[in-house]
Amino acid sequence: MTERVLLVARSAGGPDGVSVEVAKWAAVLRDHAMDVVVVAATGTPDVRIDLLGPRPADPGTPRRWEVLLDGADLVIVHNILTLPLDLPALPYLVGTLAGRAVIVHHHDIPWDRPRPVPPGFPPDDDRWCHVVNSHRAMAAFAEHGIRAAVVPNLFEPDPVAGDRHGARRQLGLDDADLLVLHPTRAIPRKEVPTAVRIAEELGGVYWLAGPAEDGYDGRLRRVLASASTRVRHGLGRLTMAEAYAAADVIVYPSSIEGFGNPLVEAALWRKPLIGGDYPVAAEFAARGLRWFRTSEVGELRAWLARPDHRLLDHNREIAVRNFSVGAVAPLLMDVVREVAEKTRTPNRFVV
Structure with a gap:
């Protein structure tokens, strides 16, 4: 039965x-x-x-x-x-x-x-x-x-590969643009202003994937309008797999999360992440995941200039072992x- x-x-x-x-x-x-x-x-x-x-x-x-x-x-x-x-x-x-x-x-x-x-x-x-x-x-x-x-x-250990170049073309970006993906919706605890600031300091294009919710629409419009870097908002016809493929950096400076899927997703898609300052993230660190804190923009900028892919290999192995x-x-x-x-x-x- x-x-x-x-x-x-x-x-x-x-x-x-x-x-x-x-x-x-x-x-x-x-x-x-x-x-x-x-x-x-x-x-x-x-x-x-x-x-x-x-x-x-x-x-x-x-x-x-x-x-x-x-x-x-x-x-x-x-x-x-x-x-x-x-x-x-x-x-x-x-x-x-x-x-x-x-x-x-x-x-x-x-x-x-x-x-x-x-x-x-x-x-x-x-x-x-x-x-x-x-x-x-x-x-x-x-x-x-x-x-x-x-x-x-x-998580699936081998996520669907997205079309990086096709997605970036839809966003109006070329290969030289640094794309900073914020893979979340916009509500206060997602700390969109911090994410925008990080993208500005990196000299990258800020891309917020999700919509504003819980009455955050007005605040979001003001934050994005005042950004000193280029901004993209929404997935349009793109999938999250294509978003991760197109991105160069994942930004995730939430203050509170129940779990925080992007820390694992970034590892599986082999992308560097900056953020992870919320309390539950300590458990990811205890399992061995490594990322850049919001105070480490300079360190991330140096890593991007000379990427050490051992970090990405390490994080993917930890993610598969613990969360697949x-x-x-x-x-x-x-x-x-x-x-x-x-x-x-x-x-x-x-x-």
Whole structure:
């Protein structure tokens, strides 16, 4: 019998970190012969359920949701039960998940954010298993009485090669231009002004891949308009693979991140990175990844003048050893087995 797994998130199929990890988890579970159904309120899920989003649900939605749950052997909830966001149906969702086999995947540390975390949040249940992507997150959840397993974000060890020259032509750049890619959306904690300053000091073209969110549009327009270097904003028709191929430097000066995929992506695409000053990044350094801090623009400039490819080789080897699908998928399947052992119905869920 093939087990049916629901992967549940607010959105699916997009470039944001949660959607990307949902797709990766779906691929791993399907590789283990599981029937995976991605459920979300927006994006391109297999099934769209609007009560997973900020708008009030249609009257028939709760029944559709309960039918999905009753047909599932395992439910994996991505970040919906992590941050106290504007989700009108949250109490109802928690109630319908109680007593079921559930993996609660936390992509963020709720207590890192300025918004107060209400009592009893994140919710917990005896049959649930909580998953976080860093040891710092594991310690934070433990401080609040929640035991969590660590499953780092996972990556394909050989990412799709993008068309460097074609992408740079679309951006209006030639081979001599230094392209500084900021592979993220624009919100305050992404520190766009710092990223622009670094690009200016390097004499490079600043490229912000993602859109402004959370009301940051006006601030972003002012920052980009005042830049003393050339600026590109948005991917257009390009993919992230083409963006990494086109880039010469990755800039990532975030102040807070739940994980920080660009540190690993830069390593796998063999690009130097500057940034990584947020707390969780210390775990990447402990595993051996090396990058330039935001205060080391001069050192990066010297490296670019005489690149030492041993740094890129080293980082790629560390990334593959620690964060590739082959390294992380067994950790995910261990959690799936733990949830299976918690089920009260013998032989209902077997891995």
